[in-house]
Amino acid sequence: MLTYALEDGGKETLMEQLYRSIRRDIMNGVLKAGEKLPSKRNIAANLGVSTITVENAYAQLAAEGYIYTLPRKGCFVSEIGLGRQPEHTSRPAGPESKAAPAPAPEYFADFAGNQTRSEFFPFSIWTRLSREILSDSRIDLMTNPPSEGILALREAIAGHLRDYHGLQVDPEQIIVGAGTEYLYGLLIQLLGPDHRYAFEDPGYRKVAKIFRSWGINCCPVEMDASGIRVSQLREKQADIIHTSPSHQFPTGITMPIARRMALLAWADEQPGRYIIEDDYDSELRLSGQPIPVLQTIDRHEKVIYINTFTRTLASTVRISYMVLPPHLAGLYRERLSFYSCTVSTFEQYTLAAFIQRGYFGKHINRLRKNYRELRDRLLAALNESPLKGRMTISGEDAGLHFLMKVDTRLSDDEICMRAQKKGIRMNALSHYADAATKSSSHTFLICYASLPDDRLREAVDRLAEILI
């Protein structure tokens, strides 16, 4: 007869204690395969518990396959293949574990990140809208959206694209997803992993990382002063190119119309060629009008337009979208609409209301004003510092970073290491090059979007100490 010391009123119920005790004995081999267990009534009497308790414990053991029941014969221990002799203690990740994260250094100023300024986020309106939606749109919030995202958000985006970029698109062409990185993955599936993908060099490193992470055939394409070199696309037999013609990262180049036409002409030459136009921060152009996007001069459905709210709202709200040419939108519905939309309906409805009621337009204007002032203060401080006359600033009108070329004999790596020691994180242009041909260009990216006002002057002082 099984005898266990069950403890009434403990953390576990009697049933749980009994279940675990028997399971342990089966796993230890104390109870052997084929062995008959005592009848429920007997064991209940023996242990001083109710038959219901025993019944429930046996039922659980049977549900998990530790024991089996033969009608009118009773319960028996299953053959569970103890050859493996598993330990029942789970393994905590000890200090030897590889899973331990690298400690994240805290920077005094981070000129290399995509972090946005927390005080620029429209908290009060966002809070009001999300409260309203949580109270008034409960059924909508709980209804599975189409794979492309809720219609209200896609309509709002289409309206924004029309008003702000002069882009006429049907909401049916728009696919909403949890960040641009996720959309790249969808595009690889949509266009096919067997094509040759190209990316700008120097360029946005994540694109290359994502292509390589998926084992995609891909290659870097060099830039000249007008942007990507179209001749290289032909030489390297690229099918698909990722590019940011409005404001290339990191060079800041705005691709002139002639190069845009040449790029489109390349895409038109053969079926299967596409241009992924990543317009990641064109809304934050700080002077002049927004630059017309490639897709507005695309006649042959060759351009896939991608944009994101992670720059204009917050890097921590993961909402991006892409505009597919009609034939690709059709292909998406055929092949990929089995995917659930990766953005929660809560945030989709909030953002749709935010755009539709005009808050987004006002927010962009305010952002541009704030960032313009921040940039101007930073440039003024640089010009009043010992760096004056020893640096050249470029690309300061488009987007949230500019380039600073410095008169120095130190290598780019040395400078960035010195900076790190002084609590400044920054990258050189050469760090965004793909190949090992990273020669020092003495040109550094200053991504100033997250720089707090009260650290501006001190950050400039430290930059001057580092660079001179």
Place this chain on the structure above:
Amino acid sequence: MLTYALEDGGKETLMEQLYRSIRRDIMNGVLKAGEKLPSKRNIAANLGVSTITVENAYAQLAAEGYIYTLPRKGCFVSEIGLGRQPEHTSRPAGPESKAAPAPAPEYFADFAGNQTRSEFFPFSIWTRLSREILSDSRIDLMTNPPSEGILALREAIAGHLRDYHGLQVDPEQIIVGAGTEYLYGLLIQLLGPDHRYAFEDPGYRKVAKIFRSWGINCCPVEMDASGIRVSQLREKQADIIHTSPSHQFPTGITMPIARRMALLAWADEQPGRYIIEDDYDSELRLSGQPIPVLQTIDRHEKVIYINTFTRTLASTVRISYMVLPPHLAGLYRERLSFYSCTVSTFEQYTLAAFIQRGYFGKHINRLRKNYRELRDRLLAALNESPLKGRMTISGEDAGLHFLMKVDTRLSDDEICMRAQKKGIRMNALSHYADAATKSSSHTFLICYASLPDDRLREAVDRLAEILI
């Protein structure tokens, strides 16, 4: 001299009108490459606008590369490669567009979806928590989280796994992502696309779709009454198997311990073999205790545990997570931590608070009670209907669906089509088979989670009409 009829006080500013007029003339070839534009002062006088207006229009044209400036010589039209003769009108997606979506039929009752009941979502607590976080945690909300998700949420999940599943995991092993489908993509990248992936047949169709969408080498593996047939994994030379041992979809099988041991033994035989344990609805087991998960008896870091909040919270809140064995968690940090976390910090902090303050535990208990009552009412109604005696119900204790085998001579396809005509969406077990060997098993899935109370009796009446 350029002469345009500019309209003051119109929708566009004078500068915009001038910019567009010149651009149009360049694109039309009226202004030819190399041609000198009138001086700013002259054109301003001619058109009766300020020189600032002309300056801004020229600056925008220059920024986009339509014109260029030679110092002390003036502005000239660029060579833009007009060979392509682009149209400047964007193409609206017309009726011929393939992008038009299929009209979504509205069902009276949907027994095939994963939709959850809107009234079961804890709106009042969720609203309160998100308001609190929007007001008190602004800096946290705006700080980029690590790729794996915010620590507070991973700690809360580790606590839940400990309390609810007896699983001891380090928060560093947990990766949070926007839905299980997204996590599958991460896993393909982590384990490598060159392995052979296997999935259960019949099984959760999306897994196979995702593998195939990525062009992954994959194969179905047959089931018997205890779950996946381990011998087939060897025959088919699978490296990685996706399985739901707690509650297989759609068969409802709970894998007994002997089969679990055999599956682990298979994985242990060779390096590179892994088991993806998809525990999608084990929290919603309606009777008995939750079944211990495979990972608790895994000694050799072979099991990747995946679970989701899309079943317990709402299908429209996209938060899932996976628990990687320590060596894979290390590999993730090395190779994939460049990805941004796909869940917004707003929802991560809200969910972390929801779990940590004990609301999630209570919510699961309430859900199980509600779903148990719903299931019991549905089973009672079926047993009072003409279907009584002509159907066999199984798998009604685990998760949010059960199987109904019906005594009928109609084919599965015929029955589902009849159902559709009566506003009932349902699938047969045979529809989840991978191969073309879809023989009618007369067994149907009843996913009742979204069935409204007031439609229950009518839905049963319609089922009886369809099936008899």
